[in-house]
Amino acid sequence: MRLKVSKIIEHSSSIKTFCLDPLDSYQKYFAGQYLTVHTGKDGDVLRPYSLSSSPTNPGTYEISVKLIEGGSGSTWMHTQVKEGDELICDEPEGKFTLQQAALTSVFVAAGIGVTPVLSMVKYALGINDTRKLFFFYASRHEEDLVFHQELLALASEHPNLIYVPIISGDVGSAWEGERGRVTKELLEKTGVIFKRAEIYTCGPDEMMKDLEDMFLANKGSKSNFHKELFMIAAPVNSGFSGKLTVNYKGVDYEYNKEQSLLDFLHSKKVRVRHSCKSGICGSCEVQLKEGEVRHLNEDFFSEEDLAEGRRLACASFPITDVVVDKHN
Structure with a gap:
């Protein structure tokens, strides 16, 4: 697909949202999917970026990109791409999509992992889903909760969205949200009933693994647990030795x-x-x-x-x- 960069929103020094308009036909997508962008001077560095927009707003796409130190794709996106530029992307792909099979949907995100689950929440609200939607958004520092104000606004407009921001690092006395980590006690205190819930999570591997163990240990169904991995790095030690x-x-x-x-x-x-x-x-x-x-x-x-x-x-x-x- 050929897409024009219609607007760039700078949320912080390390996160930008790129609003993209199709120059050819618009391709539909499911909430939670991603676009593979052909980055780099020659377009030969392919990088998948989750869509943070919702399919209920057809005709345009939004991807939010975090600047990764040493990352050739994200560095190019942040330093070279400007409004009016044309990007080449593959059609939307991805298996991490909203299923809406359980009585409640629980979204747990950390850092830039917020993007695919934000798309899901926007979609659910856009189709007037009346079930309870729990959104737990975790970060080390308040300034890294770049979609905090948007989620506060969505929660004020939609009583069925229960939004819970969480800070694990140092935070000022003015912070009124939760502190620490995503725990069983926090989820249950907020109203999550594991056996009735479907969980969607994207963030650090350790957080997602702990959440999965917690969910399954409390009568959650494995088929109702969904997680997204953004990037795979080579293992420190795969067990390989010799030839x-x-x-x-x-x-x-x-x-x-x-x-x-x-x-x-x-x-x-x-x-x-x-x-x-x-x-x-x-x-x-x-x-x-x-x-x-x-x-x-x-x-x-x-x-x-x-x-x-x-x-x-x-x-x-x-x-x-x-x-x-x-x-x-």
């Missing part, structure tokens, strides 16, 4: 440096279809036929899919000799 053999489509390659399968095969000039390189889009899926890899995004596939050998090349790090093929 291994990667056999891809019948050809052996010597693997002697800890890399994802995708990066390794690209270093051997082997073309593998990919898009986000962050374990989100699924376009680099491969078939693991033999051997073992450390797969950093187990939640992308079901247990049945994993048993069948389905893996993401960008999230797979060989720890034994492996035989891999293109996914059919």
Whole structure:
């Protein structure tokens, strides 16, 4: 898609929202999905950014981008993109979408992880969903709650939205919100009943893991727990040592440096279809036929899919000799 940057909103020194208007036809999307933006001078650095806008406002898109130190995509977006520019993006994608299957929806976000769940809340309110919607928005510092005022306004307009901002770091005496972390006690005090709730969360891995353990331990259904991972980083220690053999489509390659399968095969000039390189889009899926890899995004596939050998090349790090093929 070709999109024109119609407006840039600077929330803080590290977060900007880019309002994008289609130059061709508008593509519909689901709340919680993302756009893969072709960043960089040559448009060859692909980065997925969650849509913070709502499908109930069709005809335009909004993505909110956090400046990451050393991040080539976010640095380019923050320093090079200006109003009036044209961006190339892939069509909206993503499995982290609003299901609305339970009696209540609970949204838990931290940092820039707020963007996909903010889209979900806007959508639910936009279709006049009358169920209770709980939104827990956590950050270390008050200034990092960049959508705080917008959420306060939404909560004042919609009595069924219960908005709970939380600060875990130092905060001034004027702060009247919650302090600390997202705990079972806080959720229950606010009115969350785990067995009746569906949870959507995006933020640090540790926070999401603790929340999932809490939810399942309190009669929550695993099918009602949804989380989004923004970015996958190479593991500190995958268990790899020495030399291994990667056999891809019948050809052996010597693997002697800890890399994802995708990066390794690209270093051997082997073309593998990919898009986000962050374990989100699924376009680099491969078939693991033999051997073992450390797969950093187990939640992308079901247990049945994993048993069948389905893996993401960008999230797979060989720890034994492996035989891999293109996914059919």
